[in-house]
Amino acid sequence: MPTPTLFKFSDIEHRYQELQPGGTFIKPWVNVKVSESMAGGVNFLNNISVPWNLEVDEIVFVKEGNFRLIADGVAYQCSEGDVLYMPKGMDVKYECDEKCIIFYAVYPVDWKQKLGITEVPGIDPEDM
Template sequence: MGRFISAAVLREMAKLDKDIVLEEDSVLTPSAKDLAKELGITITKGRQEIVGQSVSGQLAGQPVNPQNERQVTSGAIGADTQNADLKKNVQKILSEVLKPACENPKATHVVGKNVVIQPFAEAPLGQKVGLVDVIDARVGNMASGFMTFDHSRLPWFLNYDEVDYIIEGDFVLEVEDKVFRAVAGDVVYIPKGSQVVFSSPTFCKVFYATYPANWADFCE
């Protein structure tokens, strides 16, 4: 399996060049493809342009319009030196993004009665939302913690995976065109790349786990 190119990785790559060449075995996530179209990025694998306004390079049995043809050779854009520099920068970005959040994970015990949930600074004005991480990137590659919602709503974009376990109360999750109403004992999973609204019509307390642990670094 090749490297996965996420929207976060692609955004960093686009800072260097709007014409991006990927290795043949790279896998572009759906959110990354949407971002490429939004930012006007052209992405090429080998001799085939996979995101852009036209197909660059000649595929077997298909003619090429000279006016639209781009010069793409074995994953190279422009001069050899430019390609080498671009590849080096892409590798650096990938190594930073894909490296584990915690270099030395360790077993940790959190005493629940000592946990104090703080007001969430990113909550909209007037919304009573509490949040605290009890496990973070200092000790593990997954994070976990507690959230509370007191007659409140929190619109949010997840650039990470999350699992929520409802401890008490009524929890509502809106994602795309679906609405999940969960109560104590229920579990919900939210995939990376989801635009959501967390809320409770009354009060609820939720235990969450996220991957990667440094989820806050991926918030836009």
């Protein structure tokens, strides 16, 4: 029977402190090794705009700072504590003007494998 898995923010917090402007770091804590259905983790961004084709349903929670999603030319400005739902199939940009931290949850868990994606900007190769 599966058991809960605890992930400690303190284990990766140094990556946020080290993040330079124009940088992003993604830590996918929940992945196919942990779950059969959903994925999730944290994303650190620093003064960046990252274009992305959204191939999954995604929910974002802004933990710290201000996060902006651009979808179909519309800007969705999110502050600390805000939650944003994004349906799959959109071309988007993840943006912030300074540092921010977001938590994300996506479905399905194996979206990268299904699409043959072997690299995502900001994810360490061992986390792919």
